[in-house]
Amino acid sequence: MSIALSRQTRPRPARRRRHPSRSSLWAHLPLALVALVTIFPFYVMVVLSLQHGKPLTLPSSLFPTRIDLGAYVEALASSDILGWAGNTLVYSLVSVALVLVFASIAAYAFAKKRFFGREVMFWSFIAMLMVPYHLTLIPQFILVSKLGLLDTMTGLIVPTLANAQALFLMRQFILGIPDELIEAAKIDGAGELRIFFQIVLPQCKPIMATLGVFIFLWHWNDFLWPLVATRSPDNYVLTVGLYSLQAKDVSLAVTMAAAVVTFLPILFVYLLLQRYFVRGVTLSGLK
């Protein structure tokens, strides 16, 4: 983690191009080929989802002449896919909001306050990054089931809120906020809460956006925890629902339609907030 943290993409001066016309084709060829290979599975997903009830023959199935939304209709009618989408949205958004609130408050104290046990506490949290999630999975499952929260939204969300990466990155960021800024506010008579909400938090916007996007992505795509923490199809998230559909042996077109429904929202978020994804990757190896 330490390596990538210190690295940021720096803008670099544009290169002189000596032979723009000749070199660009050769530069584009490998890039375009890889792009085609990268896109192909998505193309497959969309195309197959639009050919409901038609026999599958290659290669003609990959070049449909007629668009049929029947698979989407069947997916909506025969499964609770909209409900799963709603659950996924709640799981993702509530987690993002709560992690950002709790992590920023704690990170502020860890960065700018002095108190007994600060270092031990902070570094023991960070050390938890070395413990694979899978070791904690079973005790978490037992705990949630003993609390009677199995198969509930609360039971799904709450265990994911202790996010060490968010705390760490947020603290690193707040360390960079000048102490003078906080001291000046204090001299002006601002209280602790006011300093946090009006001075520190507004400065944290970039890191919160980056973290928010990543936490959202992680929750949206999460599979293992929802798989063990939910039981009834009503409480499934999209990934678990998609798996259950596939296991139920519905037609290929319907499965692909459900795959499209799972993928589209994240694509939308990505297109909208792309630079935060890129920044998140270069900032650290989140997840």
Place this chain on the structure above:
Amino acid sequence: MRRDGSAIALVFVLPYVLLFLIFRIGPAIAGMLLSLTKYKITGDIEWKGTDNFQRLFADPLFWNALRVTLVYTLIAVPLTVLVSLGMAQLCARSVRGIRVYRALYFLPVITSLITSGVIWQWIYSGNGPLNWLFGTIGVGPIPWLSDGSMVLPSLSLMSVWTRFGYDMLILLAGLLAIPREYTEAAMVDGASAWSRFWHITLPQLKPALFFVVVLEIIQSFQVFDVIYVMTGGGPVRSSYSLVFFLYDQGFHYFDFGYASAAGVILFAITLVISLAQRRLFREDK
């Protein structure tokens, strides 16, 4: 920094401390303790010492899981890192529309492994596009996922698709941080492209490359989602990975103590890799 805010600071960290104790640190300790017990969800907890570990080391299924995980890691990691390195080199050039390419390469990274698994399962299927393609040149059909010796290479190939966009971005950031003067000076001295790569780019890129390799190893050791959705551990347990073993023991047989022992092994492996990384990285400096 003055000591005045001590009380309020504790209030600020309290929610996180509680969350961590209850949902991370507590379960981590509990996981290690559970590995020393016999605990099925219906019965009592019985202290068993190292019984679970002795059982693990005598269990061919566990050794199979370890072997599958290792083979998968040995194929997937070099393949992914090499492709990422090549693509980072290509993407470091200032070609028109390079941002669009980079954005496209990142798409598989943001796709859930379940979605990817559903799609790739068809791509690999008997009447899928890959076998059609090979069929046109008279090869196949190739049993991508249905043959024990093919399944791990097939899953690795897919993992290149799902992962290279991420690694590429980290390596690209590393590449772009190399001062251009180095390369330019080498060009003036008449160094070939290959020797520039070997003597300038690679040493400068070492920290980023190292980070990517360790990240990939840890991720590969924890492979689960893709296997769960695509092969279910088969055929005949040829893709039955370590986390799959843990899941199977824990949530299929509800043998929590035994599954936790597998979790401790995974922890030990992760720890060794992380410590090795720190050691090697320190020597680097």
